[in-house]
Structures are given as C-alpha cells and as structure tokens.
Amino acid sequence: MRKITLKHKLPAGLDKQFADELNSSQRAAATAPDGYNLILAGPGSGKTRVITFRVGFLIARGVPADSILLATFTRRAAREMVGRLGELVGNQAGRVWAGTFHHVGNRLLRGAAKDLGFQSNFTILDSEDQTDLLRLAMDDAGLVDKSKLAPKASQLQHLISFAINTRRPLAAVVESEAADQAEWLPEIEKVADAYARRKLASNCMDYDDLLTQWLRLLDEFPNRLEEQGRMFRHILIDEMQDTNALQIEIVEKIAAAGRGNLTAVGDDAQSIYRFRGANYDNILKFPDRHLDARVFRLEVNYRSTPQIVAFTEASIAHNQSGFPKQLVSARNDGPLPVVVATADVYEEAALVCQQILEAHDQDVPLGRMAVLYRNHYDSVVLQGELLARNIPYTVRSGVRFFEQAHVKDVMAFLRVVLNPRDEASWRRLFVLLPGVGPAKAGAVYQRIASEADPLKALATAETMAIVPSKSRGLFAAFVNDLNLIRATDPEHHPARAIEAVLKGGYPGTIRQKYDKADNRIKDVEQFAVLAAKYDSLERLLAELLLAGDVYGMDAAGSEDPQDVLVLSTVHQAKGLEWSHVFVVRLVDEGFPHRRAMDEPGGEDEERRIFYVAVSRAMNELMLSYPSTISRGGYGPTVFSTPSRFLTEIRHDLYERVVLEHEFDRLNADDDDDEGEPPWTGRPLKSQPDRDSKT
Numbered sequence: 064m065r066k067i068t069l070k071h072k073l074p075a076g077l078d079k080q081f082a083d084e085l086n087s088s089q090r091a092a093a094t095a096p097d098g099y100n101l102i103l104a105g106p107g108s109g110k111t112r113v114i115t116f117r118v119g120f121l122i123a124r125g126v127p128a129d130s131i132l133l134a135t136f137t138r139r140a141a142r143e144m145v146g147r148l149g150e151l152v153g154n155q156a157g158r159v160w161a162g163t164f165h166h167v168g169n170r171l172l173r174g175a176a177k178d179l180g181f182q183s184n185f186t187i188l189d190s191e192d193q194t195d196l197l198r199l200a201m202d203d204a205g206l207v208d209k210s211k212l213a214p215k216a217s218q219l220q221h222l223i224s225f226a227i228n229t230r231r232p233l234a235a236v237v238e239s240e241a242a243d244q245a246e247w248l249p250e251i252e253k254v255a256d257a258y259a260r261r262k263l264a265s266n267c268m269d270y271d272d273l274l275t276q277w278l279r280l281l282d283e284f285p286n287r288l289e290e291q292g293r294m295f296r297h298i299l300i301d302e303m304q305d306t307n308a309l310q311i312e313i314v315e316k317i318a319a320a321g322r323g324n325l326t327a328v329g330d331d332a333q334s335i336y337r338f339r340g341a342n343y344d345n346i347l348k349f350p351d352r353h354l355d356a357r358v359f360r361l362e363v364n365y366r367s368t369p370q371i372v373a374f375t376e377a378s379i380a381h382n383q384s385g386f387p388k389q390l391v392s393a394r395n396d397g398p399l400p401v402v403v404a405t406a407d408v409y410e411e412a413a414l415v416c417q418q419i420l421e422a423h424d425q426d427v428p429l430g431r432m433a434v435l436y437r438n439h440y441d442s443v444v445l446q447g448e449l450l451a452r453n454i455p456y457t458v459r460s461g462v463r464f465f466e467q468a469h470v471k472d473v474m475a476f477l478r479v480v481l482n483p484r485d486e487a488s489w490r491r492l493f494v495l496l497p498g499v500g501p502a503k504a505g506a507v508y509q510r511i512a513s514e515a516d517p518l519k520a521l522a523t524a525e526t527m528a529i530v531p532s533k534s535r536g537l538f539a540a541f542v543n544d545l546n547l548i549r550a551t552d553p554e555h556h557p558a559r560a561i562e563a564v565l566k567g568g569y570p571g572t573i574r575q576k577y578d579k580a581d582n583r584i585k586d587v588e589q590f591a592v593l594a595a596k597y598d599s600l601e602r603l604l605a606e607l608l609l610a611g612d613v614y615g616m617d618a619a620g621s622e623d624p625q626d627v628l629v630l631s632t633v634h635q636a637k638g639l640e641w642s643h644v645f646v647v648r649l650v651d652e653g654f655p656h657r658r659a660m661d662e663p664g665g666e667d668e669e670r671r672i673f674y675v676a677v678s679r680a681m682n683e684l685m686l687s688y689p690s691t692i693s694r695g696g697y698g699p700t701v702f703s704t705p706s707r708f709l710t711e712i713r714h715d716l717y718e719r720v721v722l723e724h725e726f727d728r729l730n731a732d733d734d735d736d737e738g739e740p741p742w743t744g745r746p747l748k749s750q751p752d753r754d755s756k757t
C-alpha cells in the first residue's frame with residue numbers, strides 16, 4: 064500500500080533557538096537519531112537545557128507529546144523543564160509524561176491496579192503512615208517489645224526499602240547494611256511479608272510500591288508491557304547517575320518492548336545517592352548494556368570560571384573510576400578558590416558571615432550565595448552566628464535548626480529550669496513520656512504550678528499519682544535528670560546544661576520517638592558546642608529564639624524578602640548554582656564522612672560529593688576547615704586533619720589564606736616576618752570575635 068508521510072513543520076523560531084542557545088555538541092545530542100543515546104556531561108554543561116531541547120526536537124519532528132516519558136530526579140526539575148519546553152513548543156509541553164519515576168508510576172498504576180489486586184483508588188502512604196503500618200506488621204511478626212536490641216521501625220523501613228530499590232535479597236541487605244541485626248533476620252523477613260500483606264489488605268501503596276508494582280505489572284502481564292512499549296515511543300532520563308536498579312529495569316524493559324528509544328543524560332562524577340540505593344553502574348555500564356548506543360559528551364562548562372573548573376577537575380581526577388572527560392570553562396578568568404584554616408568552629412562561622420556580608424556590600428545578593436556542608440549538623444554553629452548577626456537565611460537541607468522538634472525539646476529542658484512556670488515547655492516535656500497525653504500533661508502542670516518550687520513538687524507522691532503507673536519509673540528518672548540539669552548552673556553554663564540533657568534519658572526518647580536518631584543526637588551535641596559561646600542561658604535563648612523570625616526580614620540591608628542566604632547539605636544542592644559558594648567543615652573526620660570510608664568505593668563516592676559541592680560555584684569558592692574540633696560544648700578539643708580532598712589538590716590551583724585578627728594587626732610590629740605560620744598566604748582580616756566566648 065502506498066504510504067504518505069505527514070511532514071511536521073518546526074514551530075516558528077525553533078530552528079533559531081537551536082542555533083542560538085545550543086553549542087554544536089549540545090545540538091548534536093539534542094537532535095540525536097532514534098535509538099539508545101547516552102549524553103555524558105560535566106557540571107554546568109547544560110544538561111537540563113539539552114534534555115529539554117531534545118524533547119522539543121522530538122515533538123517538533125512529530126512525535127506525539129503524550130508518547131514521551133521524561134523521568135526526572137525531582138518534581139521541581141520536571142516543572143522547570145516543562146516550563147522551558149512550553150517556550151519551545153507551546154501548550155504541547157503539558158502533555159509530556161514528565162515527572163519522577165514515582166509520579167509516573169502512580170499515574171500508570173491507577174489504570175492497572177486491579178490486575179495487581181489493588182483498587183484504582185489506592186492510597187499512597189506518607190512516611191508517618193508507613194511507620195504506623197510497619198509497627199502493626201512488627202506486632203504480627205512478634206517483634207514488638209521483644210528486646211531493646213531488636214531493630215526499630217525506622218531501621219526496618221530503611222532495610223526493606225533498600226532491598227527493594229537495589230533489587231537485592233533482604234538477607235543480603237541486612238548482612239551488609241546492619242550486620243549487628245543479622246540474628247533477627249527471620250523476624251525481619253516476617254515483618255516485610257506482614258507489611259506487604261497489610262498494604263494489600265488496606266488498598267495502600269508506599270512510595271516503593273509505585274516502582275515495584277509497576278515492574279510487577281510489566282513482568283507478570285505481557286499485555287501491559289506491550290501496551291507501555293507502544294505508549295512510550297521515546298523515554299528520556301535525566302540525572303541517570305542517581306537512578307536505582309529498579310528504575311532502570313523498568314525503563315529498559317519498556318524501551319526494549321517498544322521502539323528502543325532511550326536517551327539518558329547524566330554525569331557519572333556526580334553520582335551521590337548510593338545510600339538511597341542509586342547504582343553508579345546504571346550510567347557507567349550503559350554502553351555495555353546497549354552496544355549500539357551513541358555517546359555524546361558535553362564538555363564546555365558555562366557556569367564556573369576556569370579557576371573553579373581547574374580545581375574541580377583536579378579533585379575528581381583522584382577517583383579510580385569514571386568516564387574520562389575534558390571540561391573547559393566558557394567563562395572569563397576569576398579569582399582562585401580560597402582555602403582557609405580557622406582556629407575553631409566559631410572562627411569559621413564568623414569568617415563565613417564576614418565574607419558573606421562583604422560580598423553583599425559589593426552588591427552580591429544573599430540569594431546568590433550558599434554555604435554547603437556534608438552533614439546537616441555541621442551547620443548548627445553557623446546558624447547561631449547568622450542569627451546573632453541578623454543575616455537572613457533559609458535551610459534547604461531541612462527545617463531550620465531551632466525549629467526542629469528535638470531542638471525544641473532540649474530548649475524546653477533549659478526553659479523549665481530557668482523559668483519553672485513556663486507551661487508550654489512543661490507540657491512539651493511531659494508528653495515525651497510514654498502514656499502521657501495532653502490531658503495528663505495539663506493535670507501534672509496544674510498540680511505543680513501553684514507550688515513555690517514546681518520542680519521540687521514534681522517528685523511528690525501527689526504528682527506521681529497523676530502519672531500512669533507504667534510510666535512512673537521513667538517519670539522519676541526524668542525528675543532526676545531535671546535536678547542534674549539544674550545542678551549544672553545552667554544560667555551561667557548553658558552548654559553544661561545541654562550536656563546534662565544528653566547524659567540523661569533524653570537520647571533514649573529521641574531513639575524511641577524520632578527517626579534518624581543518630582543525626583538528631585549529633586545536632587544536640589553541636590547545640591552544646593554553640594552554647595559554649597554563651598555565659599548566659601537567658602541571652603542564648605533570647606538571641607537564638609527571638610531572632611527566629613529573621614527569615615525574610617529586611618536584615619543585612621536586603622530589600623527583597625526572597626533574598627536570603629542558602630544553607631544546604633551538598634546532596635540538597637544538586638543541580639543548583641550560586642555566584643559565591645562556601646564549603647565548610649572540610650576536616651578529614653567529617654568530609655569525607657567517616658562511616659563511608661569503611662565501605663568499598665566509599666572514598667570515591669565522598670569525592671563525588673565534594674565534586675558536586677565545589678562545582679556549584681560560578682564566581683567565587685571558599686573552602687574552610689577548623690583546625691580544632693570538640694564534640695560537645697565542654698568535650699575535649701582535638702586537632703583536626705584537613706580533608707584529604709583539600710590536601711591532595713595541586714597547590715597552584717588554589718590560594719591559601721591565613722586568618723589575621725584585627726587586634727593582631729594593630730599590635731603587630733610593622734615588618735616583623737619572623738615565625739611565619741606554616742601555611743602562609745594572603746592575610747584575610749577577621750573581626751575580633753564577639754565578646755561572649757566563655
């Protein structure tokens with residue numbers, strides 16, 4: 064039969080946009096022929112731009128927009144790409160299947176849930192619902208109250224989810240991720256089964272099901288596989304380096320069943336989500352899995368100055384594996400990255416704040432600057448300094464420090480000791496005890512409120528009578544903790560008071576009540592470090608809490624409420640860029656993360672995290688580390704080792720800067736060069752510390 068090919072016209076101006084906005088390698092990748100394509104690209108090389116243009120190209124070539132699947136790492140990325148795509152192809156952009164794998168899985172499963180034994184109106188469990196259901200499953204498996212050493216719900220959740228996302232047997236995951244829990248394996252497996260049964264019975268799916276059930280559909284229902292193969296003529300995956308085994312199995316199955324059109328975009332050197340099950344091999348072995356794959360390389364960095372690019376490339380060159388790339392900057396020269404050693408964490412915080420304010424005085428908006436760190440708790444002391452200096456900031460890596468539940472709990476301990484009539488704080492503490500709800504908490508407060516010494520009144524038989532009998536032991540321990548906290552003279556030594564909180568029963572409460580307990584406990588330790596700067600609890604509370612509204616305020620001369628400094632873990636900074644980037648706490652015990660170093664490939668993964676951090680900077684990059692660190696406020700102070708990620712870099716690729724104190728300068732002999740510090744460099748003036756240090 065004779066065929067007529069319907070020709071589609073490129074929308075007006077699209078040709079010109081391809082010519083004006085893409086360089087030749089970007090254009091070649093965006094307009095690649097059908098088939099398997101891998102676009103390997105360094106940081107700042109326009110990956111987002113290229114993948115968006117490729118979708119635009121496909122639509123312009125006549126591929127129906129609703130037959131394109133564009134899988135992104137975050138929903139925000141999908142929104143941004145669809146917005147940009149709209150500028151290229153108009154309202155067809157909204158018809159593309161763009162979103163995270165979970166988002167797309169959810170849409171597809173609604174129409175196919177019945178095949179899998181679910182109803183199409185299945186509910187998606189949020190993480191709290193998940194924990195509740197898992198606790199019930201633990202009960203089914205006889206794991207509740209069995210032993211204090213038995214795995215907790217949050218740990219089980221992680222292990223079950225990790226096994227699913229890495230497509231490994233649960234037993235192997237328990238062995239490698241939680242060897243100390245291996246004796247509980249039979250129970251853990253029972254919990255996993257009971258949890259799955261309960262989800263099915265209650266017509267609920269968790270996030271992982273949106274992928275596992277999707278894959279099940281493809282594996283067990285050949286008609287569904289064929290349907291999806293037909294439906295998705297082109298599949299594009301952004302951030303390929305952070306996909307997990309499950310995600311890749313799904314898309315590769317669909318592509319193979321359909322037309323075999325799969326374009327993956329990513330940077331192997333930015334693969335940083337191994338802890339969530341991402342598999343570095345997904346990108347590294349793509350050419351091995353698809354022998355006919357074309358590989359495109361984007362090697363022009365539009366983001367960073369040549370100095371920053373040279374530094375970042377010198378860092379990643381120390382990794383053992385990865386695709387070789389030759390990244391060049393398209394920008395004009397800028398200053399060398401700066402490396403500064405500070406005396407301690409307080410000086411580091413003061414230095415970063417001062418540099419930020421100076422850049423701000425030179426018209427760099429706060430919103431174009433970011434402070435990045437490896438661990439969320441590394442930001443605590445800095446947050447204290449920012450609040451004290453009225454510099455507005457937002458924390459991408461989570462809730463601002465003083466708004467977190469566990470920090471509020473610790474504050475409540477301090478507050479009731481300082482002001483035993485602080486009802487809200489008492490109530491907050493009482494409900495931390497098992498069996499005490501808001502009503503009982505109110506009754507206990509009423510009982511002690513009228514007493515001359517409410518704290519003393521806590522220990523009386525009348526008060527105890529209000530507490531449920533099973534909680535009395537813990538209540539007595541809590542009263543004991545409060546007395547120990549009071550004995551530290553918290554009014555003058557707030558750090559000692561926080562350390563007393565840490566020595567009492569509260570860490571146990573954290574483990575019982577909250578997820579990520581270890582990190583929360585580290586937060587509280589860092590809170591003690593911050594508090595050691597204060598010799599008055601009242602001032603600490605006033606300075607840190609009353610300044611809590613500083614977000615979006617017209618502080619530091621900023622006129623735009625959105626113009627706030629960004630604080631972020633490196634992981635949360637993925638894909639973003641700022642004019643000025645400060646990477647802090649670069650000590651060998653923290654960045655690289657100590658735990659990661661014990662795992663095979665751990666150092667390379669940590670170096671990739673460092674690479675992501677430094678490659679966020681467009682114009683200026685400052686890297687700092689405290690020469691001494693202490694665990695708690697009054698804990699022993701030890702010398703730190705600068706991160707290997709700094710010391711391994713060729714010295715001419717950065718500028719070492721020594722800190723000079725203003726008062727040193729005033730007193731110094733004019734040209735006395737004797738006793739030069741071992742690390743010499745351009746002196747950087749620092750303001751004397753606030754006089755609050757104890």
Ligand SMILES: Nc1ncnc2c1ncn2[C@@H]1O[C@H](COP(=O)(O)OP(=O)(O)OP(=O)(O)O)[C@@H](O)[C@H]1O
Binds near residue numbers: 086089639
């Ligand atoms: N051809 C180009 N001409 C000029 N600027 C470009 C070009 N391509 C990309 N850019 C700019 O370079 C910067 C980095 O681009 P983009 O964010 O897409 O990079 P990326 O490869 O996704 O980076 P990363 O992987 O580091 O997150 C952006 O500011 C973008 O607008």
